[in-house]
Amino acid sequence: MVDVTANSYTAEQHALLALWSVPGLGPRTLERLRSFARGGLASLASCPVRDWLAEAPLPPPVRRRLAGFSALEPLATQLLERCARAGMGLAFQGQPAYPARLAETDDAPPLLFYRGQIGPPRRRAALVGSRHPDQGFLPFARTFARQVAEGGVGVVSGAAAGVDRACHWGAMDAGGETWAFLGSALDELDPAQARLLPHFLARGGVFFSELPPGVRASTTTFPRRNRLIAGASDAVVVLRAGVGSGSLYTAEAGRAQGRPVFALPGDVLNEAAAGCNALLRDGHARACLSVEEVWRAVGILPHRHVPPAEGSSWEELSVEARGAYQVLNRVPKSFDEVLAGSQLSPAALTSALVELELSGFVIQHPGRLFERV
Template identity: 40%
Template sequence: MAPVTEKRSAERRAVEGELAALVVLTRAPGIGLRSVRRLIDRHGGASEALTAARRAAPADLRALRRGQRVPTARTVRALGPDGEKAARSLLREARAKGLRLAGYTDCGEAAYPEGLRDLPDPPPVLFKRGAGALDSERTIAVVGTRASSSYGLRTAYALGRELGRWGWTVVSGMARGIDAAAHAGALDAGGRTIGVLGTGHDREYPADNRELYRRMRSHGVLLSEFEPGAPPTRSAFPRRNRVIAALARGVIVVEAGGKSGALNTADHALDLGREVLAVPGRIDDPGAAGCLRLLRQGAGLVAGVQDVFDALGWLCIESQAPRSAEGSARAVDEPSGDTRLLGALSRGPRSPDELAVGLEMPVTKVLGGLGRLELEGWVERRPGGNFAAVRRRGGP
């Protein structure tokens, strides 16, 4: 075997071993996700953490849980060779079902979302369906009640559609009601949307959303920390909510009663330092009680997509759209190449090459768009060849 081939083979084995170790640690009863993270961070990797856990005395394992009782016999068995064999079998099963894996220690076929590292209990392994990297800089969560009103559904759909048209990624939980409407709006606009599941990938829950699942598998991204086949459970959805909050720059609660699970997502967002926004509802509507409470507590008010962009400090061209080479104004809701360039530059100066890579656009198209925008005063050239957006008061 050639040296290069041997090296690649060794790298693949190391990655597979690391993924398997993450699964073993996740499955071990009595340890918990916070302890898994502490083990990995302490030892510098999942494989090293698994080795340390196998050698640990029961008292050491209990210490990881801050004195809580650990079922040591079951834990030891789960950490052993049989547990690793079962983990590797799970990885093969997941790939056979078309899933890509992302590990907390940057192993696997998919990139691990950076936002999840802000969690005290990040998922050690994510199962992903769909292409493309996840851009936390332009990802916003849109969530709300399952028992939504027609007003809530219209609002969630409109927000999802407008965010998608402006090149933002909409993340939600694939539940009926507000979640489903937000996903559908983004899909109908040709935008990106991420569905975070509270089950395994092969469980379409709720069954009402089968058509949405079909569309998401074709044009969106589906993420789950739960193994294939995992059923819906009461504890799974709060776990899902923390992932939704961590993936996004902010959370928009469209409609929520006083005890809605969407408020749990908002609580996670606050804990993580994310922006929390809410859509106002009627004061006599019980379904608006959660949103009104968030607004009283200081959440940003959302009456349209411009409010979202203002809250996040993102430059949005609203009153006048960039013009094409022929001089005709483009509609605000068209995610043109020039609009996408402006959106990317709103996050800071970029070179044409960086823009081409980040937006997956040909360099020639990027240069042409930058030239038009520079002539019209939307961008300026900086020393070193970078371009930056020009912020203009009162609209564009």
């Protein structure tokens, strides 16, 4: 159960929660406000709103909304109460639950609301596409996502009807990790998303949103959430998109964030693939012709996914390396956890893990976490 009680957060975080609940106040405005408040955001919460509102660098609509409050604390309290009722967790930048890759991007939200269990660090790929692809494409998308997930790669998408949802199901078919970034608050799900959520919660998936409770999806929220899908991923793959598909915003965000962007080419007469073909024609994406290219783009080599016992390189491994491999699985483990499960000394285990990594049987994540691949 996620703890969202008021005493779980610092004064600075309380002030951030209060301000983030005000419509129209985004990441960049918040940064300007933080620079304005010499003692941090907490200094704004410690005095009446009227004392600083007139000079604060705020858009007029936000200023008008804040003028209706005497202090910030009631806003934070109200937000926390709504999160508790909806079972939402809060992840601030810098906390383990906040996606590390997303935190590296410009315009990343200072916090996220989530439902589900945040897993350990791993490589992730955004798999996105049209809500209405051509007939017969959704089974292909589901299979493609399942194969990506079977390589130990997390699947990130937007829980929208069509390709996005097929990709989530494909990841769950493989027992893999999947994240969905929504264009609404987590207490304002549409009926289809509400039906999908229990499957996520039961299978280790996570719903994320940057929007505070009570905010419904709109034509403006969907393009903005697409930057979160790309930002939380190591690569972006557009599986199917027409010229007006919202997934093209995700590709654009991925390019701006420096992510590798791929698109599956389609028949030139197929209007449902025209967006993908345009990305390739204009040099805005690389052609994706296999799952192996996705693995390679996120840093996992295709040959690593051959069952080790069937590869000749397995026979060349030392006894220590084979023993360490048996302790690992597709959930990253720390060095100490592997050490506790093996009969090796720290020095011998270090050597074994290096051998496994160089041979392509293990990948090391930041923070000295090791995962079988």
